[in-house]
Amino acid sequence: xxxxxxxxxxxxxxxxxxxxxxxxxxxxxxxxxxxxxxxxxxxxxxxxxxxxxxxxxxxxxxxxxxxxxxxxxxxxxxxxxxxxxxxxxxxxxxxxxxxxxxxxxxxxxxxxxxxxxxxxxxxxxxxxxxxxxxxxxxxxxxxxxxxxxxxxxxxxxxxxxxxxxxxxxxxxxxxxxxxxxxxxxxxxxxxxxxxxxxxxxxxxxxxxxxxxxxxxxxxxxxxxxxxxxxxxxxxxxxxxxxxxxxxxxxxxxxxxxxxxxxxxxxxxxxxxxxxxxxxxxxxxxxxxxxxxxxxxxxxxxxxxxxxxxxxxxxxxxxxxxxxxxxxxxxxxxxxx
Numbered sequence: 077x078x079x080x081x082x083x084x085x086x087x088x089x090x091x092x093x094x095x096x097x098x099x100x101x102x103x104x105x106x107x108x109x110x111x112x113x114x115x116x117x118x119x120x121x122x123x124x125x126x127x128x129x130x131x132x133x134x135x136x137x138x139x140x141x142x143x144x145x146x147x148x149x150x151x152x153x154x155x156x157x158x159x160x161x162x163x164x165x166x167x168x169x170x171x172x173x174x175x176x177x178x179x180x181x182x183x184x185x186x187x188x189x190x191x192x193x194x195x196x197x198x199x200x201x202x203x204x205x206x207x208x209x210x211x212x213x214x215x216x217x218x219x220x221x222x223x224x225x226x227x228x229x230x231x232x233x234x235x236x237x238x239x240x241x242x243x244x245x246x247x248x249x250x251x252x253x254x255x256x257x258x259x260x261x262x263x264x265x266x267x268x269x270x271x272x273x274x275x276x277x278x279x280x281x282x283x284x285x286x287x288x289x290x291x292x293x294x295x296x297x298x299x300x301x302x303x304x305x306x307x308x309x310x311x312x313x314x315x316x317x318x319x320x321x322x323x324x325x326x327x328x329x330x331x332x333x334x335x336x337x338x339x340x341x342x343x344x345x346x347x348x349x350x351x352x353x354x355x356x357x358x359x360x361x362x363x364x365x366x367x368x369x370x371x372x373x374x375x376x377x378x379x380x381x382x383x384x385x386x387x388x389x390x391x392x393x394x395x396x397x398x399x400x401x402x403x404x405x406x407x408x409x410x411x412x
Contacts, residue, residue: 266386
């Protein structure tokens with residue numbers, strides 16, 4: 077059996093080859109293969125996004141530009157990958173917008189609870205050019221070494237644990253693993269929960285040992301990472317969107333010709349158009365698979381208490397984050 081250290085050495089060797097091939101001859105190179113990393117299995121929406129990006133990039137470049145995918149945190153968890161990308165060691169990275177907020181705090185606007193009316197509103201919002209441009213402008217103003225190309229989603233986030241979450245009262249006093257954003261730090265205490273920050277890779281063991289009682293994420297992420305083994309009750313709270321973004325290293329971007337930059341941006345735009353519908357279908361299919369595995373899926377959660385606590389703090393949280401966050405929230409609300 078291959079050990080974790082062996083897998084990491086192989087991934088790093090492949091990355092070195094990828095960088096070597098990609099940089100040979102600079103922007104004038106005949107063919108380029110870029111590293112494209114993410115921390116989820118390829119069976120998730122991250123893999124869907126990477127495949128769409130790759131197919132469009134190959135099409136536009138007539139096969140001269142392609143990506144080499146490094147899924148499953150082969151190159152580190154999202155915070156580590158962001159640092160490697162800014163240093164120019166990775167070309168493209170997908171992260172959650174929540175983890176993006178570690179570099180661009182106003183990205184936390186997408187972690188505001190209940191700002192998306194339903195899944196259709198979510199898909200339309202992420203495909204909206206004005207919202208995508210506003211998000212890119214926000215990142216440009218606060219991040220050096222990299223920028224965002226576009227948005228995608230993994231659907232809605234839901235809570236899971238060993239017990240049902242039928243209403244807000246069920247998480248009062250519970251230790252909930254949350255993403256490290258100001259919005260999460262405000263929303264969950266408003267529900268009466270205790271917040272715990274930790275890397276995604278530590279969630280399984282923490283649920284197993286009781287370090288946390290509740291975690292929350294998308295349905296497919298819950299399935300693909302087998303969190304149902306230690307938290308067999310999935311409650312469809314749909315309290316927040318599971319949004320993500322595609323990053324590119326400035327070192328990589330600046331090595332491209334204007335035409336090549338256009339191809340890369342168009343490939344990211346293709347992800348924004350196609351990925352949300354596929355991701356939402358994946359969520360639905362994953363829910364059915366979980367039921368067959370014996371997971372209890374609670375789909376009649378009383379969300380009224382959560383909403384009552386969340387709505388009054390949306391505008392204040394956006395204002396605290398900054399003007400870009402206020403603008404993005406306004407654009408999201410205006411999507412019909």
